[in-house]
Amino acid sequence: MKRIKIILNIVLSTFLVTLSACGQNQGNIKSAQTLTGSDSSMMDKPDSFWKRTLSKEQYYILREKGTERPYTGKLLMNKDSGVYTCSACGNLLFTSDSKFDSHCGWPSFDKEIAGGRIITKEDNSLGMTRTEIMCGRCGGHLGHLFDDGPTETGLRYCVNSVSLEFIDAKSMPYGANAKDTLVLGGGCFWCIEAVFQNMKGVESVESGYSGGNVANPTYEQVCSGQTNHVEVVQVVYDRNVSSMEDILKVFFTVHDPTSVDKQGADEGYQYRSVIFYRNETQKKTAETVIAALNKEKAYDAPVVTQVEKLKTFYKAENDHQDYYANNKEKAYCRMVIQPKLDKFEKAFKHKVKE
Numbered sequence: 001m002k003r004i005k006i007i008l009n010i011v012l013s014t015f016l017v018t019l020s021a022c023g024q025n026q027g028n029i030k031s032a033q034t035l036t037g038s039d040s041s042m043m044d045k046p047d048s049f050w051k052r053t054l055s056k057e058q059y060y061i062l063r064e065k066g067t068e069r070p071y072t073g074k075l076l077m078n079k080d081s082g083v084y085t086c087s088a089c090g091n092l093l094f095t096s097d098s099k100f101d102s103h104c105g106w107p108s109f110d111k112e113i114a115g116g117r118i119i120t121k122e123d124n125s126l127g128m129t130r131t132e133i134m135c136g137r138c139g140g141h142l143g144h145l146f147d148d149g150p151t152e153t154g155l156r157y158c159v160n161s162v163s164l165e166f167i168d169a170k171s172m173p174y175g176a177n178a179k180d181t182l183v184l185g186g187g188c189f190w191c192i193e194a195v196f197q198n199m200k201g202v203e204s205v206e207s208g209y210s211g212g213n214v215a216n217p218t219y220e221q222v223c224s225g226q227t228n229h230v231e232v233v234q235v236v237y238d239r240n241v242s243s244m245e246d247i248l249k250v251f252f253t254v255h256d257p258t259s260v261d262k263q264g265a266d267e268g269y270q271y272r273s274v275i276f277y278r279n280e281t282q283k284k285t286a287e288t289v290i291a292a293l294n295k296e297k298a299y300d301a302p303v304v305t306q307v308e309k310l311k312t313f314y315k316a317e318n319d320h321q322d323y324y325a326n327n328k329e330k331a332y333c334r335m336v337i338q339p340k341l342d343k344f345e346k347a348f349k350h351k352v353k354e
């Protein structure tokens with residue numbers, strides 16, 4: 001029996017070598033971009049991304065600039081205390097203090113939340129000139145802005161309910177400013193990206209490189225193992241929905257943290273298991289979670305995940321973003337990424353995005 005297992009492992013590992021992330025011919029590699037800050041833009045997401053992540057009704061309004069029928073929106077009469085975010089990307093747009101009853105049939109606000117999160121554009125459709133309002137982060141259509149508001153601002157932001165998501169103040173232990181960014185390395189970034197894109201509370205995931213000593217590295221350079229960079233994902237998440245501990249629980253389930261510089265067939269320093277912390281809170285949380293896993297003997301071997309200070313996150317080339325979503329038919333996606341997604345969905349049912 002043992003012999004069969006060994007033979008099976010040899011056959012399987014030989015097969016997986018051909019499926020390893022670096023074994024694929026990338027071609028057309030562009031230089032990486034440096035990203036700072038956590039509120040990264042989602043303006044360049046392809047249409048296929050929105051078709052996959054939005055409902056039909058949301059797609060029609062947010063991407064095709066449709067309008068919901070007046071007096072039908074679920075948030076029209078909402079008077080609860082909280083904040084309104086873009087239903088496509090989670091960008092904070094309005095607070096409940098600015099909402100008023102305009103009797104126009106759509107949720108109305110007299111000002112946007114501080115910080116310039118909404119962009120405007122002249123709209124000459126339907127034979128009139130209006131000011132269209134869009135989410136400043138993802139470009140999603142929200143509605144229109146009029147200068148006939150009854151309050152001191154004189155403004156009326158007339159917004160489709162479908163474009164908005166309401167977050168009740170009672171469910172926000174971190175208040176409105178709950179966003180956090182974490183950079184994680186757990187083997188091939190295509191795998192980890194696909195899992196976190198599917199997790200509740202995660203607003204964006206970007207694949208990139210960190211931890212090395214070459215600025216703006218390319219995928220080829222990182223795969224050569226000469227740069228000391230690691231394939232990582234930068235996860236922006238809402239702590240009111242998922243905590244850093246929640247993120248790490250998923251991280252430690254979908255990769256093997258006891259494996260040194262190796263995940264499956266992907267082997268090399270660029271595949272080491274690492275948490276890049278941005279501040280002392282993240283460092284302490286990471287160390288506490290790892291200590292608990294070792295104390296519980298959660299794995300047969302000790303956790304080797306490194307906890308390192310983040311220097312720079314370099315965003316990877318565009319063809320490495322949304323990799324699983326755009327390459328589902330490829331063998332690597334079916335054989336390596338899909339099982340990780342299945343594992344996540346089975347172990348964290350309550351954390352899977354609807």
Ligand SMILES: [Zn+2]
Nearest residue numbers: 086089135138
């Ligand atoms: Zn948005």
